[in-house]
Amino acid sequence: MSQVEVTRQELERRTIRRSDFVSCNQAFIDCRTPGSDRKENYSMIGPGVTQSPNQVVNLREAHGYNIGAAAMPHGIVNNLHLHFTAEVFICFRGEFLLRWGADGQEGELVLREGDIASIPTWIFRGFTNIGPDDGWLFTALGHDDTGGIIWGPSVLREAEGHGLFLTEDNRLVDTVAGDEKPEDVELKRPMSPEDIAGLSSFPVEKMRKRVATADDLEWSARALLGSALPGGAAELAQVIGFGMTEDRLQEPRIYNPHGHNISWLRAAPGEGMLTHRHAGTQVLMVKDGEWEVTLNREEEVSVRLGPWDMLSVPAGAWRKIRNVSDETASMLVINSGDGRVRLDWDDEVVKAAADAGVGVDHNGYLAPFHLIPRPVGK
Secondary structure, X not given: OOOEOOOHHHHHHOEEOHHHOOOEOOOOOOOOOXXXXXXXXXXXXXXXXXXXXXXXXXXXXXXXXXXXXXXXXXXXXXXXXEEOXXXXXXXXXXXEEEXXXXXXXXXXXXXXXXXXXXXXXXXXXXXXXXXXXXXXXXXXXXXXXXXXXXXXXXXXXXXXXXXXXXXXXXXXXXXXXXXXXXOOOOEOOOOOHHXXXXXXXXXXXXXXXXXXXXXXXXXXXXXXXXXXXXXXXXXEEEEEOOOOOOOOOOOOOEOOOOOEEEEEEEEOOOOEEEEEEOOOOEEEEEEXXXXXXXXXXXXXXXXXXXXXXXXXXXXXXXXXXEEOOOOOEEEEEEEEOOOOOOOXXXXXXXXXXXXXXXXXOOOOOEEEHHHOOOOOOO
């Protein structure tokens, strides 16, 4: 793995504060539909799926996934649509009624604060804010190129009545604002009844297995090599994919490929993750508390992150994470890829862990150090 040094300027560029989020109320074709016209759409990281050229993206850089959000007052609806790549809903505040199926009546589930739901590809889904006005639903979309969105037939037809059309290359045409329908690109047509009939069906009990509530999480206090050392006692709960856990017994709630993996990380005051790196992209998204993230091993640069702040850590950069709050704090960790994330620990961490009797075996999991075969002379 090549050495990556992050400058102070680069660290600041990759730090996205909650105050940096910029909403767009014309990101999608249902932006004038009554009951959906008060949505606030956000794109923080990656190319995203917005259909408006005016959407602000905080960090328009390929990560292998996209991070965005929807903020909606009580009663406002995000209309039925489907995605070609994974769509993960992460509820940071409020309550949302999730519905799915071609007519939105195949099933319903309620997402509450802290819940994470992975919606299968190629099924129609939508949601309504049934909680307070300041409900927030973050999203993680699989891959850099998501292919865009297929809207429900009724959504497209209703949008036409408000002067909005969508081209086959996912550009929003607003005839009320003076846009003209393009002659060189066809407009999207509603999906045919025959194609809709061929979509998969998901009963409620099957969809429930794709939701991770606080009660569903399986936390491990020995998921990381540094957990045996002072300052490294973070706990990990895998939500999507096996991710970076080094606990051979820990399993994720959701297995299937997403193009990224997601886990919760929590730590008591002063604890976190000791110096390590890995070869993929990583986004740290703070749920609560205050965290200090330090990059590099020699010329260290640090940043403090508060609730809802996020940091994109470059692939290959050394990092350490510490809870600097007075109480136990949590964050969401999103890594690229469908396989396991193999961590490369700093030599000092490896030695200190060995002195404490813990090592990483040849399969990448924690084991008693004295039982792990080592090359002669080591």
